[in-house]
Amino acid sequence: MNGFEKRAQEIKERIIATTLEMLKTTGPKRIRIADISQAAGVSQVTIYNYFGSKEALIRDTVKMFAEKTFRDFEAYMNEKHSFKEKLAHILVLEKESYTQFPPSLFKELLSSDPELASYIDEQYKQHTIPLSLRIFQEGKDSGEISDEVSAENVLALMHIYMSQYETILEMAQQSGDMEKFFGGMVHMFFYGLCGKP
Structure with a gap:
């Protein structure tokens, strides 16, 4: 895994970890990409690029x-x-x-x-x-x-x-x-x- 791939993997893992923490207290319908993006410290575009929706x-x-x-x-x-x-x-x-x-x-x-x-x-x-x-x-x-x-x-x-x-x-x-x-x-x-x- 090169430096770019490693960084991308770390970002994906951070987004997933943030989403998991939010799911513990918030129903999936009430979670917003904007909230995940802010908590994970990444742009909304980055989340959509990695996951699509x-x-x-x-x-x-x-x-x-x-x-x-x-x-x-x-x-x-x-x-x-x-x-x-x-x-x-x-x-x-x-x-x-x-x-x-x-x-x-x-x-x-x-x-x-x-x-x-x-x-x-x-x-x-x-x-x-x-x-x-x-x-x-x-x-x-x-x-x-x-x-x-x-x-x-x-x-x-x-x-x-x-x-x-x-x-x-x-x-x-x-x-x-x-x-x-x-x-x-x-x-x-x-x-x-x-x-x-």
């Missing part, structure tokens, strides 16, 4: 956020951790993701951009599900998951958790001790209401 910029920003989140997730899952540690890490990542991107905002982004929704769905099918199944099998092989439990059971329970995560997150915040709350959720996931380790 506000919609394309937001799409690229969300894609990069999703890709980084998955890379970090995959890197942790490839390390030597127990199934319980991996599940706890998934819940922590979900908490962090939803703190940065509230579910309502993410739904708005996906419903207003079919191309982005298709991309996220494809990533989920091609990467998230196979990785989840691999983690499940590792948990089976290590004896951490009962023979009575199938991959479909674990995926169904995780789907229930994730589909209700906005409500769970609100309850965790209201509890006053989010770490303890999520610790209890992990315990319940593994041992049920009455079970013991």
Whole structure:
């Protein structure tokens, strides 16, 4: 990469980082290119030259956020951790993701951009599900998951958790001790209401 390409890449990354910060507090419809340009310290023309439109910029920003989140997730899952540690890490990542991107905002982004929704769905099918199944099998092989439990059971329970995560997150915040709350959720996931380790 020559000096010009490196500079161009740095500018693009700064624009995307600025857009990501704005998305955390402002809906995509209310974000203006003028605001991004001022906050990123670049001209509006530069943004249009790199991304073409506000919609394309937001799409690229969300894609990069999703890709980084998955890379970090995959890197942790490839390390030597127990199934319980991996599940706890998934819940922590979900908490962090939803703190940065509230579910309502993410739904708005996906419903207003079919191309982005298709991309996220494809990533989920091609990467998230196979990785989840691999983690499940590792948990089976290590004896951490009962023979009575199938991959479909674990995926169904995780789907229930994730589909209700906005409500769970609100309850965790209201509890006053989010770490303890999520610790209890992990315990319940593994041992049920009455079970013991």
